[in-house]
Amino acid sequence: MAAPSGEGGPRRGRLTTPHGRVETPAFIPVGTKATVKGVRPETLRQVGVQIVLANTFHLALRPGPEVVRDLGGLHDMMAWDGPILTDSGGYQVFSLAGLRHVTDEGVVFRSPIDGTQIRLTPEAAVSIQNALGADIIMALDVCPPYPCPREEVTEAVRRTLAWAERCRAAHRQPGQALWGIVQGGVERDLRAECAKRLVAMDFPGYAVGGVSVGEGHERLVEVLDWTLPLLPPDRPRYVMGVGAVRDVVAAVARGADLFDCVLPTRNGRNACAFTFDGPLRLRNERFLRDKRPVEEGCDCPACRRFSRGTLRHLFAAGEMLGPILVSIHNLRFYTRLFRRLREAVGAGRFDAEAQGLLDRYYQSD
């Protein structure tokens, strides 16, 4: 991470990985099962995507880390030669897996695919991510839900810290950067303790986890206000699972660098297109004969060649091309959004840009 500009406020930076650089703040599209749903890697490049995320949990279950390694690792599988980040699997274990049992040793759960019992320890999470071969890998954490009793959050932080230490000890691949994850729910002192103790372990990057789990915008901002200032300014700061426009803008304003979220592709598959004037629900009858592109001035392959009317037709007809095109547009929306944020930071006019952007995006709220 190059020394970022700014002190406590919004900042620009550059993250260097074995597969290239990432200009930050940056958005990380989610490629859960080794593909950003419906979008070819050439198209990701074309719309300005710099880095993608894949989910350790899903890939560990299918096709399995050894198969990914035998197929040449995630970069070969995804046909993506840019930077890749894998999460630790922790979030999915706590949100998707059935019958889980957590001990200090790790977590045991049943596979949602075939019901087999699986044991995920910090050492296993690192070993699996070593096999997957991403540029950035994450320490195994315990992600409490929201709301959550304080004792449970305390326990989650205790285990997250112990597991972070064990992940660091288990990590053996110098080409992969292992980052720590700050947990602590909406408890200020627990967030602070977790951040300080992780920083003492000297990770090359830090994530804020356990957000975007239902706490809402105000509490998310509080958590970021408590946590981000405690992280070292020369290390990248990744806010996990956050992608709503107002959340992103608030987090960038507080010095966050990286964000992953399924919103552009999930909404794209559901005919919801992002624009700087707010989202369009393309199934709406009012678009039936609308010859305009989703967004005037957008240079994405969907806006350059397809009308809202055609996209509406494709969704009404159940055609794959609808989800494909709107996912592509939405990814382009996010890369354009982040470029605007980076340029505004660079030009010292972030606050004005952010206010203008939010006023326009949420004008109809």
Added chain:
Amino acid sequence: MAAPSGEGGPRRGRLTTPHGRVETPAFIPVGTKATVKGVRPETLRQVGVQIVLANTFHLALRPGPEVVRDLGGLHDMMAWDGPILTDSGGYQVFSLAGLRHVTDEGVVFRSPIDGTQIRLTPEAAVSIQNALGADIIMALDVCPPYPCPREEVTEAVRRTLAWAERCRAAHRQPGQALWGIVQGGVERDLRAECAKRLVAMDFPGYAVGGVSVGEGHERLVEVLDWTLPLLPPDRPRYVMGVGAVRDVVAAVARGADLFDCVLPTRNGRNACAFTFDGPLRLRNERFLRDKRPVEEGCDCPACRRFSRGTLRHLFAAGEMLGPILVSIHNLRFYTRLFRRLREAVGAGRFDAEAQGLLDRYYQSD
């Protein structure tokens, strides 16, 4: 249509349309509802597709011909500036529609979308296709099933001929070429009568319809042997709905120029990849760790960057990218197949090329 080479045997030609030329023999991918399923128009170009087909029946029901016209016509909707052919809707009325009732006037059927009663006459079929705006449009025909009592086939030919005449009278758009369709089932005299009377109407192109409806390879070849020699050598000959490799090769050998078929995309969505060594069923366990491309030497975007193992994973995981990539590969297979056939015809070595191609493709049968 430029004067084709060959007399009675395989031939090369060039079809000129308002949206460009088609080197024949050529394959026409099917874009039923104004999209070749899962494939963007840029990609169609990239893999060498020259012309696409859209289905009048489906587009007439949804979004409706007026909406297509208001959205700029099919070329604008599909974002495809090359030649487009629309079928007449006849085939779908006789294969998909419920509760249909055929009279000399036309056919009345219930919409499979909302159950409303729809009347399709020859005049309506032309008017709808005029609104859709394809370069080549087809006369409304009656397509009998196989097998079918001779009296029914006789009646189908009688109506097909009367409707062809009415279509010709109703057609008013000089930029669109209206082609006639030869019906007649597997009855030699009916095929001959239908062909001769259509030729007397002087259409700029002719199709052989009512094939690939279950009659099998041998009877298809018989029908082509009876019919193709009766069609004028200076007009394009389009064999409708035929795409199996052995059928295509046999039809080209007999002087057919154009073919449409859903096979490349339908099979692509089902993980069945065409190769010159025969099809691969990519869900098979044996591809789990297979790092080879679907087909060595194929220059398609799937083969250049993705392994069989990755494609297998994408299908196992239910990811859209699997159907997308294998559809693209299969379209490339067909454009490469047809390029080989054209080059072999041009070089006067069609028979040897065809034999080598069939031996290799069906080696495992």
